[in-house]
C-alpha cells in the first residue's frame with residue numbers, strides 16, 4: 701500500500717543522551733504551561749505546545765539530522781519551516797483524527813518522539829476501512845508524506861484504545877518535536 705511507503709518509522713533515531721538533552725532544553729518552557737483539556741471540539745486533548753527555532757547547539761545538531769533525513773535540500777518534500785513545533789501530550793491526552801491544514805504545512809511531517817511510545821492510527825479519508833496503525837517507539841522519528849499525509853487522517857490514540865498488534869502500548873506523557881515542510885505555493889494562498 702502506498703500509505704506504508706509514505707509513513708516511515710525509524711526506530712532509535714536518537715540516542716538516550718540526545719533525548720535527555722532535548723527534554724532538558726524543553727522542560728523549563730513546557731512546565732510553565734498548563735495542559736489544555738477543556739475544548740470539546742479541539743483536535744487535541746490534554747496538551748501544551750510551543751514553537752522553537754533556536755536550540756542548544758547539541759540539540760540543533762539533532763534537528764539538522766531530522767531535516768536532512770526528512771527534508772533534504774532540493775528534495776520533493778520542499779523546504780522545512782524555520783521552527784519546530786513541540787507538542788507535549790499528557791498521559792491522558794490524545795490527538796483526534798485530522799489531516800494537517802495544507803495552508804500551514806506542506807508535503808512532509810516529521811516527528812521525533814520523546815518520553816513515551818504511542819500508537820498512531822492512519823485512516824483513509826474516503827474509505828474508512830483502510831487503516832494503518834503505526835507503533836511509534838520512544839526515540840523514533842516518523843516521516844509522513846504523500847498519500848499518508850494528504851489522503852489519510854492521523855490520530856495519536858488515547859490509552860483506552862492504545863494497542864498494537866493485540867498488545868497494549870501504555871502511553872505516558874509524550875513529547876513530539878515536529879518538523880514540517882513549508883506549505884506548497886498553490887496551498888499557501890488559500
Ligand SMILES: O=C(O)CCC(=O)C(=O)O
Pocket residue numbers: 787795800809811854856876878
Ligand atoms: O504528536 C504527534 O506525533 C502527532 C502530531 C500531529 O498530529 C500533527 O503534527 O499533525
